[in-house]
Amino acid sequence: MTVTLSPTTAQQQPDISYQPDETKWRARTARRLAEDPTLPNQPLPEGFPAKIKGPIAWEGKDFTTEEQWVVKLTEAQLQEIDNALKHFKGLNRPLGHISRETFPLPTLAPVLLGLAAELYSGRGFFVLRTIPVDNYTREEIAIIYAGISSFVGSARGKQDVTGAVIAHIKDITVSHAHEKGHRANTAYTTDKQVFHTDVGDLIALICLSTSESGGTSRLCSGPRVYNEIAATRPDLIRVLAEPWPLDSFGGTPGYTFKPLLYWEDEHIIIQYTRRLLTGYGEQARSPHIPAITEAQAEALDTLQFTAEKFSLALNFQKGDIQYINSIGLLHARDAFRDSPEKTRHLIRLWLRNDELAWKTPAPLQPNWRRLYSVGPDHQRFPLEPEVRKKDNNPIPPPPAPTAFNQ
Ligand SMILES: [Fe+2]
Numbered sequence: 238m239t240v241t242l243s244p245t246t247a248q249q250q251p252d253i254s255y256q257p258d259e260t261k262w263r264a265r266t267a268r269r270l271a272e273d274p275t276l277p278n279q280p281l282p283e284g285f286p287a288k289i290k291g292p293i294a295w296e297g298k299d300f301t302t303e304e305q306w307v308v309k310l311t312e313a314q315l316q317e318i319d320n321a322l323k324h325f326k327g328l329n330r331p332l333g334h335i336s337r338e339t340f341p342l343p344t345l346a347p348v349l350l351g352l353a354a355e356l357y358s359g360r361g362f363f364v365l366r367t368i369p370v371d372n373y374t375r376e377e378i379a380i381i382y383a384g385i386s387s388f389v390g391s392a393r394g395k396q397d398v399t400g401a402v403i404a405h406i407k408d409i410t411v412s413h414a415h416e417k418g419h420r421a422n423t424a425y426t427t428d429k430q431v432f433h434t435d436v437g438d439l440i441a442l443i444c445l446s447t448s449e450s451g452g453t454s455r456l457c458s459g460p461r462v463y464n465e466i467a468a469t470r471p472d473l474i475r476v477l478a479e480p481w482p483l484d485s486f487g488g489t490p491g492y493t494f495k496p497l498l499y500w501e502d503e504h505i506i507i508q509y510t511r512r513l514l515t516g517y518g519e520q521a522r523s524p525h526i527p528a529i530t531e532a533q534a535e536a537l538d539t540l541q542f543t544a545e546k547f548s549l550a551l552n553f554q555k556g557d558i559q560y561i562n563s564i565g566l567l568h569a570r571d572a573f574r575d576s577p578e579k580t581r582h583l584i585r586l587w588l589r590n591d592e593l594a595w596k597t598p599a600p601l602q603p604n605w606r607r608l609y610s611v612g613p614d615h616q617r618f619p620l621e622p623e624v625r626k627k628d629n630n631p632i633p634p635p636p637a638p639t640a641f642n643q
Pocket residue numbers: 433434435568
């Protein structure tokens with residue numbers, strides 16, 4: 238059933254769009270504080286901490302060199318990867334069966350398992366440098382990428398309803414001009430992508446080629462953003478932790494209510510995509526669903542501009558794999574320009590490490606179940622960019638094991 242509001246009951250959507258406007262943000266903050274100067278004196282939501290400490294609460298200026306997060310693969314490790322590729326190909330099995338068992342990495346495995354712990358218990362990201370992608374076919378790259386990644390997080394998430402477990406992050410507005418859907422998501426354009434999180438626990442991105450200019454990748458610690466807002470505007474933490482009306486852009490139901498921020502089992506978890514609240518490109522926000530409030534509009538921009546302030550810039554090199562804890566960190570990407578010789582092309586995996594994973598907040602569990610519900614025989618590995626097919630199928634019921642409820 239599609240949930241709609243009649244035009245007479247719909248609130249006015251605040252003056253806010255996908256691309257953030259700092260002037261409008263500052264004006265909205267000034268207006269709201271003038272109307273109610275007590276806002277910054279409001280308490281944090283019950284149980285929420287005043288400050289998060291630990292390695293996940295970093296800020297960009299804490300890092301002085303990329304050596305701090307780049308792990309360079311040695312010749313011996315690259316040979317081991319090549320051997321594992323040959324081993325998997327010799328098994329003659331579908332790519333969905335790539336796993337720790339079918340892609341053996343005797344000496345690299347413990348290194349990757351340690352790096353997985355860095356994602357969940359450390360700073361929340363690292364870069365593996367660098368796979369010689371020019372030496373392999375696209376299918377071999379997919380095998381190597383999924384094989385290495387299975388040691389970081391053995392569960393692969395599906396990217397769309399077709400069971401695709403890899404997604405090509407590339408400007409396809411020209412190559413797929415006759416198809417619909419991709420102009421509603423900045424990932425498939427050259428536009429700036431504002432701070433957000435992907436669905437699921439972990440994101441991996443391998444770089445097949447870089448752009449002519451721009452396209453810098455940016456990360457920010459969710460807990461560092463939390464600490465700043467909690468110290469200066471605790472009322473906005475309360476706003477972020479309350480349910481928001483997320484547009485499903487024609488899905489069923491037409492919108493869902495979920496918080497953007499959770500304090501769950503001693504972790505600050507942020508889960509949001511700005512376009513679901515503002516619309517983007519060919520998908521305007523539906524006028525028939527609840528508008529966001531002025532307080533939410535201020536909180537949304539406060540997340541964005543605080544994340545910019547504390548962010549770290551990373552430059553992809555060809556063959557790099559970037560791994561991110563998607564619920565602990567926010568990520569963004571600058572606008573970029575391609576040329577016939579240099580075209581930005583990444584391939585994404587969504588992963589989860591069931592042994593190390595944080596507890597998934599209850600409102601997110603249905604989406605997590607849908608994401609990680611694709612078995613090895615149903616996983617697709619599209620080797621060329623394609624427009625993702627949205628998954629509007631019913632969400633599978635909770636499984637008997639407690640993998641998502643630990
Ligand atoms: Fe993303």
